[in-house]
Amino acid sequence: MKGIIFTEFLELVEEKFGLAMVDKIITQSELQSGGIYTSVGTYEFSEMLQLLTHLSENTDISKDDLLLVYSEHLFKALVRSHPNLVDHYKDPMDLLASIENHIHVEVQKIYPDAQLPTFELEDRNDDKMVMVYKSDKALYMLGKGLMQETFKLFKTPVEINLEKLNEAGTEVRFFINKA
Template identity: 90%
Template sequence: MKGLIFTEFLELVEEKFGLAMVDKIITQSQLPSGGIYTSVGTYEFSEMLQLLTHLSKHTDISKDDLLLVYSEHLFKALVRSHPNLVEHYEDPMSLLASIESHIHVEVQKIYPDAQLPTFQLEDRTANEMTLVYKSDKALYMLGMGLMQETFKLFKTPVEINFKKLNKAGTEVRFFIKKTL
């Protein structure tokens, strides 16, 4: 997992819960990196899972809810760092439809060893879309939050629902509908 995901996560934790919480979750985790991350480094997913689990335990906020909060922070950081990824889209549906054909292609150019989920476009009309998320990391709530942030960026109301296709959440079908 790219270091950017870790550095932005720890920045969010410090912003929302304080530096003492950052220190607490790093200290309580068994991190091969020692909790020292660079945005361009690559780290084991298990480290993120430990940090997230400890934060959830100390804040009494579910991991899913923490991932939604994190997605808001991460989306802003990604758009700030790489505005070219979103600036030529006129609407959120087009942007989401191009995750595999454009967004992830560009991300791979920037971070060649990034391990990205896949988003298969199953169906699309002007106001509705069905995407299937696949990732062994089961961070579908982060994906959902990033989709919600995409619609916020375009000031477009949306309703996003999902159905897990397996218990682990490594495959999830998202139902996206503009609400006019």
């Protein structure tokens, strides 16, 4: 997993819960990296899972809710760092429909060894979209949050529902409807 995911996560933890919480979740975790991350480095997903789990345990906030909060922070950081990825889109549905053919292609240029989820577009019209998320990391709530942030960026109300296609959450169908 790319280091930017870790550095932004720890930045969010510090911002929302304080530096002591950052130290606490790092200390509670068994991290091969020692909890030292660079945005361009690559680290084991298990480290993120440990940090997220310990944050959830220490705050009594579910991992899903933490991922939604994190998605807001991460989206802003990504748009700030790479505005060209979203600048030429005029509609959030167009941006989401282009995840595989444009956004992820550009992300791979910036971070060649990034392990990205896939988003298969199953159906789309002007107001509705159905996409299937696939990733062995099962971070579908992060995906949902990034979708919600996309619609916020375009000041477009949205309703996003999901259906887990397997118990692990490695395949999830999203139903996206402009409100």
